[in-house]
Amino acid sequence: MDLNNPETLVSAAAGGAQRGGSGVPGGRRKQRVSMADVAKLAGVSSQTVSRVSNGHPGVISSTREQVLAAMRELGYRPNSAARALRYGQFNTIGVILFSLSSTGNSRTVEAIATHAAAEGYAITLIPIDVPTQDNVLGAFTRMGELAVDAVIVIMEIHLLDTGTVQLPPGVHVVVVDSDAGDRYSVVDTDQADGARKAVRHLLDLGHRTVWHVTGPETSFAGQRRTQAWRAVLEEAGRPVPPPLHGDWSAESGYAAGLALAGEPDCTAVFASNDQMALGLLRAFHERGLSVPRDVSVVGFDDIPDAAFFVPPLTTVHQDFAEVGRRCVQGVLQQIRTRGGSRPGTDLVPTTLAIRHSTAPPRR
Numbered sequence: 001m002d003l004n005n006p007e008t009l010v011s012a013a014a015g016g017a018q019r020g021g022s023g024v025p026g027g028r029r030k031q032r033v034s035m036a037d038v039a040k041l042a043g044v045s046s047q048t049v050s051r052v053s054n055g056h057p058g059v060i061s062s063t064r065e066q067v068l069a070a071m072r073e074l075g076y077r078p079n080s081a082a083r084a085l086r087y088g089q090f091n092t093i094g095v096i097l098f099s100l101s102s103t104g105n106s107r108t109v110e111a112i113a114t115h116a117a118a119e120g121y122a123i124t125l126i127p128i129d130v131p132t133q134d135n136v137l138g139a140f141t142r143m144g145e146l147a148v149d150a151v152i153v154i155m156e157i158h159l160l161d162t163g164t165v166q167l168p169p170g171v172h173v174v175v176v177d178s179d180a181g182d183r184y185s186v187v188d189t190d191q192a193d194g195a196r197k198a199v200r201h202l203l204d205l206g207h208r209t210v211w212h213v214t215g216p217e218t219s220f221a222g223q224r225r226t227q228a229w230r231a232v233l234e235e236a237g238r239p240v241p242p243p244l245h246g247d248w249s250a251e252s253g254y255a256a257g258l259a260l261a262g263e264p265d266c267t268a269v270f271a272s273n274d275q276m277a278l279g280l281l282r283a284f285h286e287r288g289l290s291v292p293r294d295v296s297v298v299g300f301d302d303i304p305d306a307a308f309f310v311p312p313l314t315t316v317h318q319d320f321a322e323v324g325r326r327c328v329q330g331v332l333q334q335i336r337t338r339g340g341s342r343p344g345t346d347l348v349p350t351t352l353a354i355r356h357s358t359a360p361p362r363r
Helices: 006-019 035-042 046-053 061-074 080-087 103-118 133-145 191-204 220-235 250-260 274-286 304-308 320-337
Strands: 092-097 122-127 150-154 173-176 185-189 211-214 268-271 296-301 314-317 344-348 351-353
Touching: 035 046, 035 061, 046 061, 092 103, 092 133, 103 122, 103 150, 103 320, 122 133, 133 150, 150 320, 173 320, 185 191, 185 320, 191 220, 191 268, 191 296, 191 314, 191 351, 211 220, 211 250, 211 274, 250 268, 250 274, 268 274, 274 296, 274 304, 320 344
Parallel strands: 092 122, 092 150, 150 173, 173 185, 185 344, 211 268, 268 296, 296 314
Antiparallel strands: 314 351
């Protein structure tokens, strides 16, 4: 037995466990297929089998196919635990986040999982109920116990109960949807530019001003969208109506819509997400207002259902798939170069999906 070979050690340990107390008469089970068995059948060295198992490019295609055929015939499965011990790499990316309930978070996690799988990586997900410094550090500790190569953090830095979050040193990290670009590598949708596109679209249609239903005050994305809404109106010299505060839910959009239905000067509304825009549509319908003949409505996110609202919703399209791809590529670059998280923000552009909920105001 080669005591310097981690795969030999792990396989031996597994074999020992199988021989004792298995419940099979005599304590015997089918012996695990080894790398040497595959090498013998394929007529190659164990080193060549190892190279094929680890996806090493320095194996000619005919030999690779020969080894893979032997693996299939014998039912050989590479020992990932042994490989991790040998190379110090687990092919797993951890994801820490505060909430899965929001559209942005859930679709970003989905995109991260898809792109990680395409790169041969799995993801380990740890949600945090209460956003505190201790809980974040505890999640990182848990990630260390689960043996991950890097961590993607989907979090609002300013929600923590301390002024700044201090992530553990030496950890490959990318942060999503945060204003921490001066300290960490950040990937985010260009929230401000998306909001500017929405408001300018309504002004270009001829509306005198644009009312606004905000996201939660604690949301970085919501803050950026509201700031951009206000800035566009001020730059254009238009009145800035008092914003109505929402919480991302259709219910809060509905409440805002009932209030706006009583404002005779309200001909256009920018909602900070599509769910609140849906609530607006219902409230306006119940108050006898036609969208877009009486009031134009623009949302943000472009959820899959937005094109099937009545009327189909004009909204800012977020490319969650691209956000997820850039997150995965960011941590993989750190892993492959053995580098740390470089401060800076990578913004993913937005587009405006123009449908039938916006039109010029009635004269």
